Amino acid sequence: MTTHDDATLPTRQMEPIKLDNLLINFTTEFQRIWDTNGTRAKTVAFWRPTPAPDALPGYFPLGDIAIHRDGNINGEVIAVVVREGNSPGDDTKGNALSRPTDFELYWKDSGSGAVTRASIWRPIPPAGYVALGLVCANDYNKPSLNAVRCVRADLVIAANVSDLIWNDKGSGAKMSFSAWSIEPPTAEPGDLYFTPGTFTGNQSYSKPVTPVTAYALRMQIPLQVTSPPQAPALSGHAKPPVDEAANVTQIARLPWFAVMDYVQPSEQLLKSPYYDLKRTDHYVLVGYERNTTDKTRPIKWTIDPVQSPRQMQSFNRQTSVDFERAWPNTAPSDVRTTKFSACLPKNFTHTESGSNGWSESPPLVIIAMAAKHKSVAVYLLESHYELTREDGTQVTGKIGYTDDSSVHLTQYPPEKEECPPLTTSTDTVENTSDANVIAQASPDLPTATDTVP
Structure with a gap:
């Protein structure tokens, strides 16, 4: 019966x-x-x-x-x-x-x-x-x-x-x-x-x-993509602001069963059947230098990438969402009969080209050539991610990402030809061959070191 x-x-x-x-x-x-x-x-x-x-x-x-x-x-x-x-x-x-x-x-x-x-x-x-x-x-x-x-x-x-x-x-x-x-x-x-x-x-x-x-x-995975922020350009010799405007550039929409939240699955289905994983991009000033001499000279800055393995692990532990590989890492219970495997798009997570990765975050060394009587500013594109419920509340804290593929250089007055060469390295300053070569060749080279806020 x-x-x-x-x-x-x-x-x-x-x-x-x-x-x-x-x-x-x-x-x-x-x-x-x-x-x-x-x-x-x-x-x-x-x-x-x-x-x-x-x-x-x-x-x-x-x-x-x-x-x-x-x-x-x-x-x-x-x-x-x-x-x-x-x-x-x-x-x-x-x-x-x-x-x-x-x-x-x-x-x-x-x-x-x-x-x-x-x-x-x-x-x-x-x-x-x-x-x-x-x-x-x-x-x-x-x-x-x-x-x-x-x-x-x-x-x-x-x-x-x-x-x-x-x-x-x-x-x-x-x-x-x-x-x-x-x-x-x-x-x-x-x-x-x-x-x-x-x-x-x-x-x-x-x-x-x-x-x-x-x-x-x-x-x-549904992905909503909008225009990236416009690369900043120097318009004078004055030092530019540290932060440029931030834009939400990509949103990955995840169904409820692909996200862990601190409620019963039936309540999760009712209250937030979908979650938005938002990526916000903005340019952050790495360093600015005005060269008042009659010679081109190299300028070096060292910054720490914003990604943190500890924050990434915490994000994964609280949401199950992984940025570097497919998830989940453990099978759901029989209450969640829907078993799944999800993997975020590589262009969304920067894993298609970034050399640093999410798990390792050594300091980033940036070397730029400042032409005579020029002002040079170097920016880094920073991405931040937040996971929100359908009502707009955050599931957990934000996490950030930067790498050496998103460095932008601008100078004033601008040249018709391309900007002077720009070199980046993810080694530490002491172990960076480019930095050592410059130091050996120019022992009196002034060094400007700024930290991204």
């Missing part, structure tokens, strides 16, 4: 994730299909995501979920549901979703002594579509073709079999079966892969090698 446990739904639903013509949302409402009550097997319960029609009309599950504990999960566990969206214009791809054409029996509990009958089935997808999970029934009949949906193959990526959820050892059933969780592969830069919370299985107790239902949904 199927039982249904009621739960209070959130008062509003999140804006769906849109992948081409596929709409993805989340539900906290489930229908219990079967559990191991009456058997000698370990405890497990199989549930079907059943979003209320008035809350998420037209949404379907991609498979059932298996929870290795008893008790009501409604309002606590969260799973993916999907529906067909409007075509973005390319009708050649077809619908994002399709009903399965049939079901293949994977297991039934005959001989187990369970209070109710049960069977587990694999949806057979039509050509060009894949099934993302198995389906449970509380009898020996095939599930309805409307029980789940299959997804168009170009919207998914092959996933991996992860941990054992349950097997029927000790149940007394004539057939053998084991249920396994699914985890996505490591995301490429700019991508986010996530599973709907479904499970795959094997008709034995061993881990399946090539399961036909192990897939993850794939999406690109």
